[in-house]
Amino acid sequence: MRPRTALAAFGLSCLLAARGDDNPRPRLAGLILDGTLDETSGLAASPAHRDTLWLLQDGGNGPYLHAISKRGSRIATFRVDRVRNTDWEDLDAFAWRDDHWLLIADTGDNGGLRRTLQLHVVREPEQLVDGGTLRPAWSIAFRWPDGPRDCEAVAVDPNANEVLLISKKRNPAQLFSLPLRPSRNVATARLLGTLAPPIDETTSTSTSSKADSRRDALGRQVTSAGLSPDGRTLAVLTYDRLLLYPRNEGESWAHAVKRAPRTQPLPWLHQAEGLAWMPDGKGLIATGEFSPAPLVWLPAQP
Numbered sequence: 001m002r003p004r005t006a007l008a009a010f011g012l013s014c015l016l017a018a019r020g021d022d023n024p025r026p027r028l029a030g031l032i033l034d035g036t037l038d039e040t041s042g043l044a045a046s047p048a049h050r051d052t053l054w055l056l057q058d059g060g061n062g063p064y065l066h067a068i069s070k071r072g073s074r075i076a077t078f079r080v081d082r083v084r085n086t087d088w089e090d091l092d093a094f095a096w097r098d099d100h101w102l103l104i105a106d107t108g109d110n111g112g113l114r115r116t117l118q119l120h121v122v123r124e125p126e127q128l129v130d131g132g133t134l135r136p137a138w139s140i141a142f143r144w145p146d147g148p149r150d151c152e153a154v155a156v157d158p159n160a161n162e163v164l165l166i167s168k169k170r171n172p173a174q175l176f177s178l179p180l181r182p183s184r185n186v187a188t189a190r191l192l193g194t195l196a197p198p199i200d201e202t203t204s205t206s207t208s209s210k211a212d213s214r215r216d217a218l219g220r221q222v223t224s225a226g227l228s229p230d231g232r233t234l235a236v237l238t239y240d241r242l243l244l245y246p247r248n249e250g251e252s253w254a255h256a257v258k259r260a261p262r263t264q265p266l267p268w269l270h271q272a273e274g275l276a277w278m279p280d281g282k283g284l285i286a287t288g289e290f291s292p293a294p295l296v297w298l299p300a301q302p
Contacts, residue, residue: 094227
């Protein structure tokens with residue numbers, strides 16, 4: 001058995017062992033075994049197709065969206081026409097103007113070299129036909145207000161007609177917004193503020209060794225995000241935990257993320273990079289980048 005397969009089997013056995021009580025706890029929902037889907041970087045739950053997830057893969061792969069079952073088996077693959085996968089890093093599904101949409105975030109920038117980035121919005125197909133083609137209904141070209149940065153987390157707030165974006169490597173992570181339908185050819189993201197860290201991070205920093213601090217800094221990097229179906233909770237995925245930022249009625253996200261989030265550690269996931277709210281709003285699905293990749297259900301109330 002290959003080391004990666006052995007490690008995956010160990011992780012899955014731990015998840016399965018944790019399913020014996022009635023408390024909401026992380027549990028195994030499925031497993032992506034398709035060897036062609038081995039660099040998942042974005043995940044979204046379909047609001048139009050029951051028990052279906054959409055995923056995309058990192059830069060270096062083609063411009064494809066893949067529909068998979070909640071158990072992890074591939075249903076269909078669509079080519080997104082007239083765009084490149086420069087560095088696709090996140091995916092979101094949302095309902096807007098009586099239709100269902102998918103937003104592709106071509107926002108990865110490991111080297112901090114990209115002056116302009118893109119978001120592509122495609123209409124979710126009514127039929128899941130393998131080998132089909134999708135074409136963006138519109139694309140959003142944008143830049144950051146103060147120079148390049150890496151970003152792997154986006155979420156659409158359709159009620160506010162905006163896209164939320166969270167930086168990856170900066171500490172604390174920064175929250176930005178863009179109009180869902182900008183009036184300019186190249187929009188400029190607007191800084192809303194910074195994300196408050198979990199309470200345990202603020203209390204442990206002073207006692208951490210340098211090695212622990214480096215490891216913790218890596219674990220805190222933001223890799224995905226999503227907005228709950230009711231629009232009240234922003235979920236943020238890092239390499240080692242799930243952060244949940246609820247907001248009050250009428251409150252802006254700029255104020256909501258100033259409060260320390262509710263948190264829960266992730267079960268075993270190798271390089272957690274995909275996160276999706278389930279349509280019922282009671283939980284989320286997270287997955288890692290490498291195959292075989294568990295699909296882990298996480299409760300929305302840790």
